[in-house]
Amino acid sequence: MTETNAQGNDAHRAIAALLGHDWGTRDAPERRLRFHGTNPTFDSPHKLTVAAASAIGAYALTVERWYQMATGLRQSIAIDWMQAASSLNPGHFQTQSGFSLPALSLLTELKADFYQTADNQWFFPIGSYPHLRDGVLELLDCANTTSALSKAISRWKGDDIENAFAERKLPGIYARSQDSWLSHPQGKLLAQLPVVEVIKISDSDPEPARVNLRPLDSLRVLDLGHVIAGPVVARSLAEHGAEVLRISSPVMQDPFRQTVDTNIGKRSAFLDLDTQxxxxxxxxxxxxxxxxxxxxxxxxxxxxxxxxxxxxxIRPGLIYVSVTAFGDDGPWGQRGGFEQLGQAVSGISMREGGQGKPRVVPPYLLNDYLTGYLGAMGAMQALIRRAQEGGSYHVKVSLARTSMWVQELGLLDGFDPTQPRRHFAQALTPVLEQRESAYGVLQQLPPVAQFSRTRAGWSLPPAPNGVHPAAWQ
Incomplete structure (x- = not known):
């Protein structure tokens, strides 16, 4: 068996597990979904490409089932390995008028990295917004430089600095091994939960699946998310025609590169949710x-x-998707967090670093996009249940649980963390699509999963925040 075929089998098995035992053998993933193209490899022990293809494939199959329920027609789905791998950090390939966009502001961003504590833990602070950056620097009483942060954090023990950050609602944790996390109360709790929770929270009448031309063009999606994972849930639904309205705070907007990427296919409005x-x-x-x-x-x-x-x-029959860092129950159920904390807390970063300093995965991002695709799958599963039996549903996904799932997929052989790491994009040559927008000419990664009858694609270019009225069309 070739390596590509083996990874295809891995992905089909992972998708079957995500969809659940009640999905049915008639719709087994390998009957509707095929993988093709070149399967790129990263300098990582984790099955990153398999994870991306599995999350996207599981979502695509739920869309296909919805379409079949509404029309009686079936579709086949194709996923290119190269496109799937590139979807872990599509912003890296994005250009505006031919120029790449920086991930974050180099002038305002906290110098986030793994810093060693007094008891030899590796602590990762995040300050991706000015108020978070200032909160971290005030607590640590240091300048925003690598050397100053390293010196300040070296005075703290791991548990003490972690608790101090949590008390001030600042994102930061120290890296743990996989075993250590699974013995932690929050890790134990998440390990008992599915990767995607779909919980019926109230009764309502069934609402049959409907399709006009595209699979999801009868649906309205209100995107109240921020940063990446939440908006990617909504952006994924927009791939197949859903009307998506993005609501942003006028006083705390996301970084520019992320806005250009996650606003594709949506209209965008401002609302201040701190006012009546x-x-x-x-x-x-x-x-x-x-x-x-x-x-x-x-x-x-x-x-x-x-x-x-x-x-x-307010709306019986609503599907409500929540994206969290560590879940919303348990001792860490009220903590916030960002992408890299899910990698660090769950064991990903320790394994990426070998016996040395922990590292994030080569694409830098992992949980944000995977969790977005998994949340979109959960939304579709809930919509399917609503069509069959009625009800309102709460869909839950978390960054930490996603990282745990990636490790559950198994490890690759032959990884040597002591070798110099290639930049992840050296292995990737994705096909991009070009679109006119308010930002000029953009080149961006197109939807990864393509359908035989209804081509996936966004009908709207990314809109600047706040340019549309806060109203449905």
Whole structure:
């Protein structure tokens, strides 16, 4: 068996596990989905390409089932390995008027890295927004330089600095091995949960699957997320025609490169959810939505009256997708966090670094896009259940649980962490698509999974934040 065929089998098995035992042998992944092309490799012991192809493939198959329920027609799906691998960090390949876009502001971003503590733990602080950066620097009483952060963090023990960050609602944790995380109370809790939770939270009448021309063009999606994973859930639904309205805070907007990437296929409006007018408009939008996606710190939407139970009361039959860092239950259930913390806490970074300093995966990003695709799969599973039996559903995904899932896929042989690491893009040559936009000419990664009858694609270019009214079309 060739390596590519073996990884295809790995992906089909992973997809079958994600979809669950009730999916049925008639719709086994290998009957509808094929992989093709060159399978690139990363300098990593983890099955990163298999993970990307599996998450995207599982989502694509739920879309295909929805289309079949609505029309009686079947489709086949094809995924190119190269495109799947590139989807872990598509912003790297994105260009504006021929120029690459920086990931974050080099002037304002905290110098995030793994820093050694007094008890030889490796702590990773994140300050990707000015208020978080300032909070970290105030707590540590140091300058925003690598040497100053290293010196300040070296005075703390790992548990002490981790707790101090949590008390101030600052994102930062120290790296753990996989075994250490699985023995931690939060790790134990997440290990008992599925990668994607789909929970029925109230009853409502069934709403049959409907299709006009494209698989999801009868659905409305309210995107209340921020940064990457939440918006990618909504962007994935837009690939197949869903009407997606992105709601952003006018005072805390996402970095430019991420906005250009995650706003594809959406209209974009401003709302201030700290005002009564903003909350009233949000409730009106929820009343007309099929899916709501949010990715703020656990509890932040509930305290505004926009949590899953609140939203289901406003709109019976609603699908509510929550993206968190570490889940929303357990001792860490109220903690916020970002991409790299999921890698660090779960064991990914320790294994990537071997016996030395921990490292994030070669694409730098892993959980953000995978969790977005997995959340989109969960939304479709919930919509399918709504069509069959009715009900409102809460879909839960988390960055840490996604990293745990990647490790559950198994490891590759032959990885040597002592060897110099190639830049991840050296192995990748994805096909890009070009589109006119308010930002000029953009080159971006197209949707990865392609369908035999209804081509996946975004009907709208990425919109600048706040340029549209906060209303459904």
């Amino acid at each position: 007018q903003g909350l009233q408009t949000a409730r009106q939008l929820i009343s007309g939505a099929d899916v709501v996606v949010q990715s703020w710190r656990p509890g932040s939407m509930c305290k505004r009256g926009l949590g899953p139970q609140d939203a289901a009361a």
